[in-house]
Amino acid sequence: MTDLETAAHPENLRRVAIDPVTRVEGHGKVTILLDDDNRVHQVRLHIVEFRGFEKFIQGRPFWEVPVMVQRLCGICPVSHHLAASKAMDMIVGAKLTPTAEKLRRLMHYGQILQSHALHFFHLASPDLLFGFGSDPAKRNVVGVIDADPELAKKGVLLRKYGQEIIRMTAGKRVHGTGSIPGGVNKPLSKAERDALLADIYTMLGWSREAVGIVRRLFDENLERFNAFGRFRSHGMSLVRADGAMDLYHGGLRMRDADGKTLLDHFDYGRYWDVIREDVKPWSYMKFPYFAALGPEAGWYRVGPLARVANCDFIPTPLADHERREFLSFDGGNAAGATLGYHWARMIEMLHAAETIKDLLHDDGILGDDLVATGERAERGVGVIEAPRGTLIHHYRVNEDDQVIRANLIVSTTHNNQAMNEAIRAVARRYLDGREVTEGLLNHIEVAIRAFDPCLSCATHALGRMPLEVTLANAQGVILDRRARAP
Amino acid sequence: MKKLRVATASLAGCFGCHISFLDIDERLLALLERIEFDRSPITDIKTIGPCDLGLIEGGVCNAENVHVLREFRKNCKILVAIGACAVNGGLPAQRNHLDLRDILEEVYETEGGLSRGSRIPNDPELPLPLDKVHPIHEVVKVDYFLPGCPPSADAIWKFLTDLLAGRTPHLGHGLLRYD
Numbered sequence: 001m002t003d004l005e006t007a008a009h010p011e012n013l014r015r016v017a018i019d020p021v022t023r024v025e026g027h028g029k030v031t032i033l034l035d036d037d038n039r040v041h042q043v044r045l046h047i048v049e050f051r052g053f054e055k056f057i058q059g060r061p062f063w064e065v066p067v068m069v070q071r072l073c074g075i076c077p078v079s080h081h082l083a084a085s086k087a088m089d090m091i092v093g094a095k096l097t098p099t100a101e102k103l104r105r106l107m108h109y110g111q112i113l114q115s116h117a118l119h120f121f122h123l124a125s126p127d128l129l130f131g132f133g134s135d136p137a138k139r140n141v142v143g144v145i146d147a148d149p150e151l152a153k154k155g156v157l158l159r160k161y162g163q164e165i166i167r168m169t170a171g172k173r174v175h176g177t178g179s180i181p182g183g184v185n186k187p188l189s190k191a192e193r194d195a196l197l198a199d200i201y202t203m204l205g206w207s208r209e210a211v212g213i214v215r216r217l218f219d220e221n222l223e224r225f226n227a228f229g230r231f232r233s234h235g236m237s238l239v240r241a242d243g244a245m246d247l248y249h250g251g252l253r254m255r256d257a258d259g260k261t262l263l264d265h266f267d268y269g270r271y272w273d274v275i276r277e278d279v280k281p282w283s284y285m286k287f288p289y290f291a292a293l294g295p296e297a298g299w300y301r302v303g304p305l306a307r308v309a310n311c312d313f314i315p316t317p318l319a320d321h322e323r324r325e326f327l328s329f330d331g332g333n334a335a336g337a338t339l340g341y342h343w344a345r346m347i348e349m350l351h352a353a354e355t356i357k358d359l360l361h362d363d364g365i366l367g368d369d370l371v372a373t374g375e376r377a378e379r380g381v382g383v384i385e386a387p388r389g390t391l392i393h394h395y396r397v398n399e400d401d402q403v404i405r406a407n408l409i410v411s412t413t414h415n416n417q418a419m420n421e422a423i424r425a426v427a428r429r430y431l432d433g434r435e436v437t438e439g440l441l442n443h444i445e446v447a448i449r450a451f452d453p454c455l456s457c458a459t460h461a462l463g464r465m466p467l468e469v470t471l472a473n474a475q476g477v478i479l480d481r482r483a484r485a486p
Numbered sequence: 487m488k489k490l491r492v493a494t495a496s497l498a499g500c501f502g503c504h505i506s507f508l509d510i511d512e513r514l515l516a517l518l519e520r521i522e523f524d525r526s527p528i529t530d531i532k533t534i535g536p537c538d539l540g541l542i543e544g545g546v547c548n549a550e551n552v553h554v555l556r557e558f559r560k561n562c563k564i565l566v567a568i569g570a571c572a573v574n575g576g577l578p579a580q581r582n583h584l585d586l587r588d589i590l591e592e593v594y595e596t597e598g599g600l601s602r603g604s605r606i607p608n609d610p611e612l613p614l615p616l617d618k619v620h621p622i623h624e625v626v627k628v629d630y631f632l633p634g635c636p637p638s639a640d641a642i643w644k645f646l647t648d649l650l651a652g653r654t655p656h657l658g659h660g661l662l663r664y665d
Contacts, residue, residue, distance in 0.1 A: 018532075019532065020527075020532060022527060022528075022529065022530045022531075022532060023527065023528060023529075023530065024527070025501055025527070026496070026501055027496065029611070031611055044611075046609075046611050046612065048548070048550065048611075048612055048613055050547075050548075050590070050593075050615055052581050052584075052589040052590075052593060054592070054593055054597070055581065055584060055588070055589040055592055055593065056580040056581045056584060056589075068577065071500050071502075071576070071577040071635070072500060073500050073501065073502075074499070074500040074501040074502020074503065074504070074505045074506075074636060075500075075501050075502075075505055077500075077502065118505075118508070122508065122528065123528070136530040136531075139530055140523070140528055140529045140530060141528055142518055142522075142523065142529075145515060145518060149515075152515075153512065153515065156511055156512055156514060156515070157511070157512065159508070159511075160509075160511040160512070163509060163511075172665075173505075173506070173509050173638075173639070174502045174505050174506050174509070174636050175502060175635055175636070175665075272598060272599050275599065276599050276600070276601060277599055277600050277601065277604075278600075278601040278604070279594050279600060279601065279604035279605065279606075279607065280607065281605065281607050281608055281609045282607065282609035282611055282612065283607060283609075283612070284607050284612060286594075286600075295601060407597060407598065407599065442530070454501075
């Protein structure tokens with residue numbers, strides 16, 4: 001157990017809650033326990049989400065799954081859509097046709113572009129542009145629009161471009177149906193391709209500018225940005241066979257905080273040999289760890305920072321140039337900083353724009369050979385690098401085509417311990433021994449936002465929840481009653 | 487002109503309806519001339535105040551959802567159920583025919599790959615889950631239902647512009663969808 005995870009004597013301490021954590025995607029809350037001198041004794045990010053997807057998809061036909069499970073998340077549904085499809089490719093024994101793989105990659109990189117733009121411009125930028133303790137009434141996207149309408153508009157249009165790619169490849173912007181076991185069900189028309197080509201250079205230019213904005217923020221606040229919420233951890237991501245960044249497919253690589261490789265090109269089809277999950281009583285989100293090192297030492301981070309640090313190179317020139325600048329900046333310190341996530345995320349947005357440009361220039365993407373089949377299997381594992389990090393889907397299917405087991409480890413779950421470490425580091429540095437103010441509490445949220453967590457689903461609470469809850473309708477008729485198990 | 491004050495929340499939803507709202511794209515810039523946000527995931531306002539309009543995404547799956555929903559009803563002149571989950575429980579309601587304890591046991595105690603001794607989380611900070619996922623109209627009075635998974639950006643835009651113009655919102659063919 002790490003420092004500040006559990007107070008020795010919680011009964012005598014004062015509870016301060018950040019509830020709900022705002023400007024993140026989904027719901028979570030933070031509780032802090034303080035003594036009479038405002039010394040911090042415990043800090044926890046609680047994930048109050050529980051929906052039980054693993055259970056209720058059992059019995060469903062496997063070909064429904066890519067459409068169903070994306071309802072886990074409306075923020076990056078394409079990631080679930082594609083991870084489930086990749087698992088189902090194994091069930092139907094398919095090796096994708098070249099056009100199908102290109103269309104899926106286009107869909108995915110469109111998703112990376114829109115999600116990274118959404119996070120930076122709509123959610124995180126107010127803290128970075130106005131200051132962590134700035135006026136909470138203005139600390140939002142409306143404040144950014146007022147202060148810098150040109151910048152805000154670029155964010156809105158970058159997102160729109162990514163969403164339009166998704167619409168053209170998946171049929172709908174949110175919860176599309178384009179990817180199916182063994183391929184895709186919709187070709188890209190020449191007119192659609194040309195429409196996307198017409199704007200791609202603008203998107204590339206704006207993505208480069210966005211990388212420059214984060215770099216400038218580091219330049220201007222070097223000490224603060226490097227130290228903020230800093231912790232040491234391993235990092236995990238997929239890499240291509242030659243070590244390149246690849247957000248659609250690859251083998252698992254894990255490196256420690258010093259850059260030493262712990263795992264490389266590991267076949268994700270046997271992820272359970274290297275990853276286990278711990279359960280803690282105060283969160284519905286599990287705590288994954290590298291099995292060989294155990295739960296105390298084996299936790300790791302995923303997402304843009306882990307990916308940029310883990311790969312040997314980025315296979316597009318502009319983003320690779322920015323990667324090298326980032327890794328050498330301030331002697332490499334920025335690459336280990338929690339706020340380095342923002343910089344790495346914008347490098348990836350640029351990489352996504354370059355990849356989209358290359359795919360659109362490849363006439364193979366206009367083909368119409370879209371679906372493949374092969375030898376039927378009973379187990380499928382699909383792994384993808386979602387905007388927030390490595391996403392694992394694992395299914396078993398019976399001979400009647402029904403799903404009989406499912407296990408999902410979503411990106412933000414991999415970052416659970418890392419986010420808790422980041423907010424504990426911030427609490428130690430900024431809150432300990434001080435009067436807690438709104439501005440200081442926002443520092444905690446700034447650290448959480450760096451991860452771009454997706455806490456989708458569930459809730460917020462005021463104070464302790466009752467031990468029993470009765471749900472009655474407007475007429476007083478009792479619909480549901482629950483009591484906490486002793 | 488006084489701006490319409492709008493609050494938004496996601497209960498047991500996936501956030502897709504909020505994303506669809508943002509999918510009005512650059513029309514958002516024009517809309518912000520006419521509305522202002524109260525409590526919403528995109529602001530840092532954590533407790534709802536008096537509002538003209540409340541948009542609720544997601545069904546009711548635990549005690550906190552009930553609390554948030556009731557606060558919204560109390561503070562909003564108009565309350566809108568936005569998306570399949572708020573309207574009828576949506577995909578999360580697929581757990582309604584299953585026993586909740588069985589699901590929790592499978593996910594936290596018996597699934598492969600868990601640490602030894604894992605137990606169902608049971609901390610007072612975690613809201614009690616309800617046996618069933620409920621649509622929001624079973625708990626409070628709802629003024630408008632905007633169906634779809636999610637409703638399209640155009641449907642949300644039509645709804646808001648009708649309301650801002652003083653018309654009864656009407657989606658009509660093409661925008662009224664149940665996918």
